[in-house]
Amino acid sequence: MLVHKGIIMVRITLIHKSKDGLYFEFFIEDGDVHIMNAIRRAMLSETVTLAIHDVYINQNTSVMPDEVLAQRLGLIPLRIDSSELNLLEEVGAVEPDLRRLYKLTARLRLKKANLETDPNSMKIVTVYSGDLVSVDKKTLRPVYDNIPIVKLGANQEVDIECVAKVGRGKDHAKFSPVSVVAYKIMPKIIVNENCNSCGECVDACPHNCLTMELGKPVLKGLGLYDCDLCRICVRHCPEKALEIEPNNKDFIFRIKLVGQLTIDEILDQVEVIFDRKLDFLVEKIEEAIENYVKESTEE
Ligand code: SF4
Ligand code: SF4
Known part of the structure; x- marks a missing residue:
């Protein structure tokens, strides 16, 4: 779990680690696209x-x-x-x-x-x-x-x-201590009342992600994991009853290390980088407020 002074609070689960300790996949729940991208960029270009x-x-x-x-x-x-x-x-x-x-x-x-x-x-x-x-x-x-x-x-x-x-x-x-650092946003499926349970969307999916449950298509288990949001199923639905979109809060985060740093060392560095950047931001905001107050009282 990565926490910064109560601002970020996400649940992180390690779902895959390669035998050589160089490839990792994490499932991150209740995150945010901006935070995921900030972590990705910090790992790629700010670590030392x-x-x-x-x-x-x-x-x-x-x-x-x-x-x-x-x-x-x-x-x-x-x-x-x-x-x-x-x-x-x-x-x-x-x-x-x-x-x-x-x-x-x-x-x-x-x-x-x-x-x-x-x-x-x-x-x-x-x-x-x-x-x-x-x-x-x-x-x-x-x-x-x-x-x-x-x-x-x-x-x-x-x-x-x-x-x-x-x-x-x-x-x-x-x-850079990582050769790959990328995240995939998890999909969200929306089926409206026009669905007639024809199952065409299930047959159309190239990755076999969809199954029928109680007459409606659902993304479950590995289907949820494998869906790449290509929306072929949406285009095949004759009733326009299906929508698939990124849920923008759950992510699969993939990291391939080069080997100079371990994953723990990289995460420790990212935490320090976030601390430094947030402190810098707070300092600049305080400076701007101070200048604004000073200018207002001088007028
Ligand atoms: S968006 Fe693509 S991968 Fe996902 S369920 Fe539909 S067809 Fe399958
Ligand atoms: S193709 Fe459309 S109508 Fe047919 S099961 Fe899928 S969502 Fe329902």
Whole structure:
């Protein structure tokens, strides 16, 4: 359940969690479209993570240009324990100052060579994200060790120093801790008195969402879940007796994590972001009222 000073009060149920802990589906009741969208946007673009930002190439004799190599390194998701870098503190900054945030850095090194000396040899060495070694932080590591970065032929090598910095998804997508964050609004079915129980709407639904109950079409169980509000059933009703619309209060919220942050860490950050934004809003409203009162008394 997510509550902010009594302003938001919704019921949240976890309905699905993938085995790898990276995909979640929540059922949210008595919510509001604006709040759902604010949560979605906060998760996508306001949360704070660490990603490679500066790349110093000491040696690159691979066929890949330096710029492409640097871009690839920037997109490798990194994870660091909060004991070494407390991202929750950073996310609460009132006015995000990138110069300040970018002081929070960590250094990594990537050094690998193909020692084969015969230029006609077909031996290839692949450099993976797992070859990145943290220089100054014990718990800093790539989320996945098996992301290929570059292939090295005979006598080729890379020697690269990287600086990872703290940033937000709105600065660059590489900082975003979610690859998917979306919500679906639950449907509401309205059947008027013209319904003659013909069942044509049930047959027309491409997802088999509708069933007949007491002579009327209803959305129940999985039907409620699967309905995508396409309204094909509405168009097939010969009596114009059926209406399906979003109920604008219940939602299925889907989140796919990249892996830099756990779902708990993301939700903690979202709570801090909401607190900061609401405090900022209240401050601005109070300022505006104060100015208005001052101007009125001066007149
Ligand atoms: S709106 Fe589309 S998915 Fe939903 S019940 Fe009607 S036909 Fe099926
Ligand atoms: S198609 Fe229309 S009239 Fe027929 S069962 Fe559905 S709502 Fe009722």
